[in-house]
Amino acid sequence: MKRLFYGRLSTARVATDRTPGSGVATGRMVRGAVGAIALAGAALGGTAVPAAAAATEYVALGDSMASGPLIPDITGPIGCGRSTHNYAHELAARLSATLRDVTCSGAKTTHMTQSQSTSVGGVDTGTVPPQLDALTASTALVTLTIGGNDVGLVGIAQDCATLDPTATPCKGEFEDQVAQRTRDFGPKLSAVLDGIRARSPKARIVVTGYGLYIKQNGCWPVQPVLPTDANFLQGSVNALNDMIRQQTTAHGGTYVDLVAPSAGHDACQSASKRWVEGYVPVHSAAPLHPNAAGEAAYAGVIGGVLGG
Template identity: 60%
Template sequence: MNSPYRTGLCRTVRSLAYAAGATALAGLALATGTAPAAATSATSATSATSATDGQVYVALGDSMASGPLIPLPTGPLACARSTNNYPHELAARLNVATFRDVTCSGADTKDMTEPQKLSIGGIPAGEAPPQFNALSADTTLVTLTIGGNDAGLVGIAQSCMTLDPTAKPCKEKYTEGGVDQVAQRVDSVAPKLAAVLDGIRAKAPHARVVVAGYGLYIKPGGCWPYQPVLGVDADYLTAAVDRLNGVMRTQSAAHGAEFVDLATPSKGHDACQLPGAKWIEGYVPTAPAAPLHPNQQGEWNYARLIGAHLGTGS
């Protein structure tokens, strides 16, 4: 049974997230003169004289890759895609000739091949084209982060919030009857991700495909009440993310892609850390970023780690 503390906090944080998200994104767009409708593919290219010859980089994925509420926005407003997300930083590091960033907040595996219905604070905001539209036979590099929304992990994390230290752990609800519902949701991502990876290979047969995992969100035992989730639930949620990363690693190996672990290098940079040290924001962000998402420092470090995997150095 939900305590009044949990219920009130959930409502407050959700309201703040919706309001802050819509207001901040709209404000940034107006301040920078961004024209979201004119950049559905968010394509940018470096100078042909200085760019890596023939390198065509396409970034696919969800909000972990798109960087919601990190300045500055680009592309469809409701995709909450930042020019300081890890794909943009990686493209700069690689000095690619052509760069297409079609990452979009809220995306799941079906949005790779189908239009994604967009909304801001529950208000319809058009749709984004299938992300696979950005792929082509000449694509040389693809990065992908997807699966968290298929498993519903953010919603599960929100349901575990509480300021009541005597509250019943949400883990008990999700493992009632000896069945781990969250583990089942995560495992169900495997065939969907397999299909996505096969689809990428079909559309971009010569591309190097890199699957970037999800980072470390909260340290072992949590840090209640700084992050309002009980210690046992913090560990349960971390185990779910670890399980998803395991699915991503396994499917990558089975379908000709490379997996980059971002969780292990994130130790000491989770949402429990002080501003400036953390790469992931908590339930109430202390830096420009969406709740339970990477901040700009996190996106920069993810790009650094992916770049090191690709051989660009750290």
């Protein structure tokens, strides 16, 4: 059996950013509070609310699903593939918040407290500081998207690509590995959430899951994964989301589901409807990652949950 190979992306370790993200050749693998925070208020005792108030201090943490690699325009360290149109920037604009965006492609939970090495097209682009360093005691809102790289979902999705309808599904090869990594991720996320709370005790902590990447049974060969593997891959995303939800609620945070709102916007849909790109992008975005429409939609979903 042969599986597709897609060349490494030329931005921000996108190929190693293991979240569920251009030429084609053959080969086995593809490597490639805020309502309370909003500072609006009502006049009390006839006193008018000041026209200008201090902006909400908002810190965005996370991996490439949050950073938005290959979506114009780039901002910050080039190796992080951070876009001015990722969900953090879109959300900050909605909230009129002061944003510190330290999201970075390739980030794992370890990079919340340790520096991260970055590269572009295999060329070293230096390191970025631990993401939790951006937090302060006055931070009022924190968003976090993390876990896909800890579990390795993009790499596995790449390895599962095939144009052979008779190929053996990859589920049997990776199922146990993904399940174990997801279990191992739970305590790691717990430690990250504790770290956020210690640094920003007054902040509202909002943690997103990952979205709907491929519909039930997929759409082979439009997206080159067999029906069994399409269900395995999205099922793995859903299992990771469940772990994220459990840990977030246990730590007093707000979990935001992105799967349900993404129905009808997965990589099998038309270019005008999809929020995430497939193995070969049709918009300026990384393969198997949200595009600009997806990032803007996620900002809307998060803002709705926050009441902003």
